Every structure is written in structure tokens, then in C-alpha cells.
Amino acid sequence: MLEKSNILKYKHLGIHTQNEYVVYMREDCHVCISEGFEALTRIRVSNLKTSTVASLHMITSEVLLQGEIGLSDTAAEKLRVTGGETLYVSHLEPIDSLSHVRAKIYNQKLDYSAFSEIITDIVEGDYSNIHLSAFITACAGDRMDIDEISDLTKAMIASGKQLDWKKEIVVDKHCIGGLPGNRTTPIVVAIVAAYGLTMPKTSSRAITSPAGTADTMEVLTDVTLSAEKIREVVEMEGGCIVWGGSAQLSPADDILIKVEKALDIDSEGQLIASVLSKKAAAGSTHVVIDIPVGETAKVRTPKMARQLKEHMETVGEAVGLKVKVVITDGTQPVGKGIGPTLEAIDVLSVLKNEENAPNDLKERAVLLAGEILELSEKVESGKGSTTARQLLKSGNAYEKFLAICKAQGRFSQPVLAPYTVEIKAEKSGALKRIDNRKIAKLAKLSGAPQSKSAGILLNVHLNDEIEKGQLLYTLYAESQGELNYALEYYENHYDIISIE
Secondary structure (H helix, E strand, C coil), X not given: CCCHHHEEEECCCCCCCCCCCEEXXXXXXXXXXXXXXXXXXXXXXXXXXXXXXXXXXXXXXXXXXXXXXXXXXXXXXXXXXXXXXEEEEEEXXXXXXXXXXXXXXXXXXXXXXXXXXXXXHHHHCCCCHHHHHHHHHHHCCCCCCHHHHHHHHHHHHHCCCCCCCCCCCCEEEEECCCXXXXXXXXXXHHHHHHHCCCEEEEECCCCCCCCCHHHHHHHHCCCCCCHHHHHHHHHHHCEEEEEHHHHCCCHHHHHHHHHHHHHCCCCHHHHHHHHHHHHHHCCCCEXXXXXXXXXXXXXCCHXXXXXXXXXXXXXXXXXXXXXXXXXXXXXXXXXXXXXXHHHHHHHHHHHCCCCCCCHHHHHHHHHHHHHHHHHCCCCCCCCHHHHHHHHHHCXXXXXXXXXXXXXXXXXXXXXXXXXXXXXXXXCCEEEEEECHHHHHHHHHHCCCCCCCCCEEEECCCCCCEECCCCEXXXXXXXXXXXHHHHHHHHHCCCCCEEEC
16 A cells, blocks of 8 residues: 555656666655655655666756656656656665675675576666666676676576577677677678578667667668567568667666766676677577677787687587687778768678678678588588678578568668768878777767768778878768767877878
8 A cells, every 4th residue: 555645746857867767856845855865865666566766866946846756768668657647655675686796896706696686686777877887897807707607697698588489590690899880790691591590680789889780770671679570570581680679688788788888898707698698588599709809999819809709608508509709800990881871881782792892891791601601500611601602692692681671661771971071191101000999989979870871981991002182081970060070089089090
């Protein structure tokens, strides 16, 4: 039975706070005064159906009237309220799983049960961003052994929906990232599905890059599909390329990733748990992992790559996945386009076998598709790349890609942004270095990925002989303001491309 004194009327405020659940109450609200609530107190908010935990923000204006309460959009969505409903607030009972987080801070080893309790509370929304930051930091810096990484992965798999395709072989791939323009996934899915294998690809939106696979695919088709719609598409076409967040597969991962992005922390243990939990939850059995290695890539040395490879394969086996890791060149961007629309144009040019299609993107996609075909044991060892190349050259992969897009809802042609500026070489010489991180930042400052058609069209690659005045790349933006913003960064960073 709800206490009348603690009931307030919900008012929709329309405040977006990412994954953070926030509750808004007047500073002079009778509930705040009687309960002794202070700003940033964690409190429980309930209705007759469900409840959530939220951080309290105090309102001192007339945005809320006496007896009213507001919620951030994510908290309102969790409680399924829209306006006018009555809500009940109370003090938060202790969150028991935080004792495990504190234990990890002091470098104690956690087991599956501890990780399961932590992940359950994270998915329920009981952890504030401060709690999430503490957990992420406590697990960073090689503070998790292989057993802990395996247990965290298993807990993350169990936290959401798990797809079962009733098939012996379901394939998938993932790239560790750090390379702008490395949009092999749509091409690989098209090739592999055209061969006849099942490949339900759930992809992420951009975390720290100018485009994630889901951002690029959204230029061409619908990617926010329910688990039921994903199943329908895969049963029809053998594959899909969708945003993983909408399917509720390993939902804790989506929450942790946003905080990791803010902290700029990408620990090996949570990276492995993130990738493999998503693959296992999507019902995959065989997974190829691409680890690009380069001075300005995410993985910077061959030694780091070998260690990550070993751990990936060990944890994969522990959670029932057959994992093959491929270590690739990560010294420069892949393809010509950096940004959703520009990358979509590259993908289509490769699939359509156009003469000016970026060869590096094509060869990388053929390599990875070949590795998947061989890992499935449906194609003889050593013949994977040849088989993949034939499927691409014949046009079968492009036909399959179009069919997948249409099954997902539509196929749209990409359209370039209207505002551009050409960046030309200020001297002649050999192109010795492209800074992946800085060129990615430049593309982001131009508006990518929020502005889908913003980004960079790259005209040169490492070791090219450059003439003074030669076009290096073109910046694209959807507004003059965004273009000017990117140019300010360019003018202060002449080492994005180094010519000697």
C-alpha cells in the first residue's frame, strides 16, 4: 500500500541524460523536507507496476509545481510513464553488490556469483555513473585474471536476451577498432550470407570513432530492429547488420560502454567481455576477431595483440565460442571515407565492383570473409579468400546485401554533405604517417557520426609520393559552423598527415 504523503504527480520534462536515471523534485517539496533528501541522493521511485533507482536533482524554479515530480527520459521509459501518473518515492535500500565493487577496488578476486550480482544491479539501473566508474576503474589495468574475465563475460551474457538459431553453425566477426573507415562488416556479411552461412550481425554505434557499423548501415537501411524482427530478417536472408542495443543482447555492455567512453578507459578484460558476451548472446558459435595493430590504433604493439589474441580464444572457449583471431595492419585508415555516409559509399563501391573502389577495404573484407568461411569448416583451409573473392566478383554478394537491406526495411542511396573544403599538401615528399586518432577527431569535429554525411574523404595512403598542392583529403560538413569548427582543429594540428 502506497503512503499518501510520499505520492507525487509525474510531469514530463523532456530531459535526456544518456543512461543516467535522474529524478527531479522541488527543493521545498514536502517529501524532500520530511525524508531529508539532498541533491544527488540516490532514491527509489516506484509506481504500481515497477520501480527504479535515480539520482535526485533539486529544482528551485517553477518548472515543477508543488506536488509534482520529474524524471529523465530514460527513467521515465523504465517506469513506462508519460505524464499525469502518480509516483511514490522512498529511501534506497543498501545495494549489496557494491561490496563486491569495493573488494575489487582493493584487488580481490571476484567469482561468477559476484559479477552476476553486479551486472544484475547495473541492468536494473541501481548503479549511478559514479558506481559504474568505480567498477570500470577497479577492473582496468590488467587487474582481472582470465577466470574473472570469463566469469564477467558469462554474467553479461546472462543479463539479457539470448538468441537461439537452432543451427549447428552461426558465424560472426568483430573488429577491435581504432582504424577510421574500416567498414568491412557489411561486405563480409554480404559475402558470407551469399555463400549460405547464417550471420546475424549485431553492431555498435560509434563509441570513440566518427562512425560505427550501425551508424554507417543506418545511412542505407533501418538498423533499430527488435529481436523478433532480427529473427525474421535472418530467416529470410541468412544475415542482418543491425544495432545491437535495440535487441537487448548483453544490455550491461551498452551501459558500461558509455561510461568507458567518458572515462576514456578501454581495459582488456572488459573489452573481451564486451565483445564475446554480445557474440554469445546473439547465438553465434564461430567468431573471427580482427585486431588491427598500429602506433595510433587501439592496439599499439604486436605483443599486446598476441596477448589479447590468447585471452580472446581462451575466454571464447570458456563461454562456448570457437574464436579465431586475425592480427592485421593498423597503421592507417582503411578505404577513402571516414564518417557514416562516406563509408557507406565505400562499401557500395566494393560490393558493386566499381573500378575506383578502395582496394585496401576490399582486400581486408575478402580476407576476413575467407577466415569465417574456413572457420566454419564449410570451405577447405586455404581456399576461403578465393571463395570470398568469387562471391564478390560475381555480384552475388551485392545482390545479397540489397536483399538484406530491403528485409530490414529499406535501401537508400547515400547523399554527400553540402559544405566542403579541400586540404592540400603544403610541400612535396613521401607520405610517412597518418595519425589515426587525429584524423578521426577531425572527422568527428566536422559533425560525424551525428551528422551522417559529415566526415573526410581521404585521397592518399602511406608511402605515396606527394606533390606540393596535391589534394590530401576533403572535409565534409552539414553546416558552415561545423566545418569552421573542424578547420580550427586542422589549423592547430599539422601533423595529422606527415610528409617528409
